[in-house]
Amino acid sequence: MVIRIGTRKSKLALWQSEWVKLQIEKKFPDVRVELVKITTKGDKILDVPLAKIGDKGLFTKEIEDAMLRGEVDIAVHSLKDVPTKLPEGLKLMAFSDREDPRDALLSNGRYTLSNLPEGAVVGTSSLRRRAQLKIIRPDLRIEDLRGNVDTRIRKLKEGNYDAIILAAAGVKRLGWEEEIDEILSPSVMIPSVSQGILGIEGREGDKEVESIVREAVNSTESEVAATIERAFLRTVEGGCQVPLGCYTVVNGERVHVRAFISDLNGEFFHKEEGVFEVKDLEEADKLGVSVAERLLSAGGREILEELLRCQ
Missing domain, CATH: 3.30.160.40 (Porphobilinogen deaminase, C-terminal domain)
Structure with a gap:
């Protein structure tokens, strides 16, 4: 049996899909898992703030369309990116163990949230983070930050920001934990819905695939x-x-x-x-x-x- 995973091409998306592939093949040696790389709308539009695009399926729609056409069997998503209303014919089959759900501050080893200089520039693409930062440190200048995790860290290192806020889960999954200067407690910054959880989406009615995925990952x-x-x-x-x-x-x-x-x-x-x-x-x-x-x-x-x- 072959299970095809539809995945974005970013380092984090590929890491997540490879991890699910490994879990399935460890549990079911007779199952072969293949990755099919797909470009989403969110990967193409990088110069517009997420809040202004307003598309709830920004990082999922093209992969979901491929599933409905039968070109791939499942998709592995950062669950925080998955809309609550799925296309007809699709369902969430399984949920991974939760990686660190908190937000992380990165500042090239210089700062924590409390000792950032007055007026410091902080990068984030999240309205959730922006609103909570405004409460904690109303003096900060918050500017939009788009791109994959590695792109965002590169922009920080190039001096475009004094600090950036990212999901700790993504940074840790990519092995870049040493870049984190502070993990923000949920009592300080409440995480995004399902942050740190991988959601495995598939077609309704694919009972065999769902059984395999749940046993391997859920x-x-x-x-x-x-x-x-x-x-x-x-x-x-x-x-x-x-x-x-x-x-x-x-x-x-x-x-x-x-x-x-x-x-x-x-x-x-x-x-x-x-x-x-x-x-x-x-x-x-x-x-x-x-x-x-x-x-x-x-x-x-x-x-x-x-x-x-x-x-």
């Missing part, structure tokens, strides 16, 4: 966390780019959830945090919806309405 804890966080995102999404985050720590049936929604400048910031009991994925989904609805009632709905007016 983490129950990650599946619970992803279900809560993606239900939160699905409920909050208001048709526009919104600074928000949700992060879940799973310990058996007890889960610790942190979530927030904010305006673009961090001036109106609403946060929810608590420990809950979750027995199955249905309860996990309901919890994510509940956390989102509490944030919307606390002022998040007004933030969404204002953001829609400003589009």
Whole structure:
């Protein structure tokens, strides 16, 4: 049997797909896994801020189209890049163990977030990071930063920024942990929905492929966390780019959830945090919806309405 993985061409995407390939072939020696490289819209448009493109399938659509045409069988995504609504005929089959979910500050060995000079230039493409940075250090100058992980680090080394913020998971997976100057605690910066988790997407009805992928890769804890966080995102999404985050720590049936929604400048910031009991994925989904609805009632709905007016 051959399983074809559709993958972007970036170093991180290839690392992630190679890792899934290895897990499958270790568990199922009779299965051969092939990588099929595909260029996505997000790989082509590098000179426009992500928030201005506004395409929820920026890094997934072309690969999903290839799956629906039968050209590839599965895709390995950074789950934080995967829209909550998948194309008809596709599903998330499995969720990897979660790599470090936190954000990392890189500054060529010079700074931490607290000792960055006043007015320092910090690069990030994320509205979520931007809003939280504005709260912690309103003096900083935050500028857009696009490109793959290696491109972003190169731009830092060239002196375009005093510091940049990246997902720690991607930096660590590529073996560049020594470039990190500070890991930002979730109590300081709430991570993105599903940050650090790999999501394996495939066709509905491909039962044999799904069985193989789940046995080789799936983490129950990650599946619970992803279900809560993606239900939160699905409920909050208001048709526009919104600074928000949700992060879940799973310990058996007890889960610790942190979530927030904010305006673009961090001036109106609403946060929810608590420990809950979750027995199955249905309860996990309901919890994510509940956390989102509490944030919307606390002022998040007004933030969404204002953001829609400003589009």
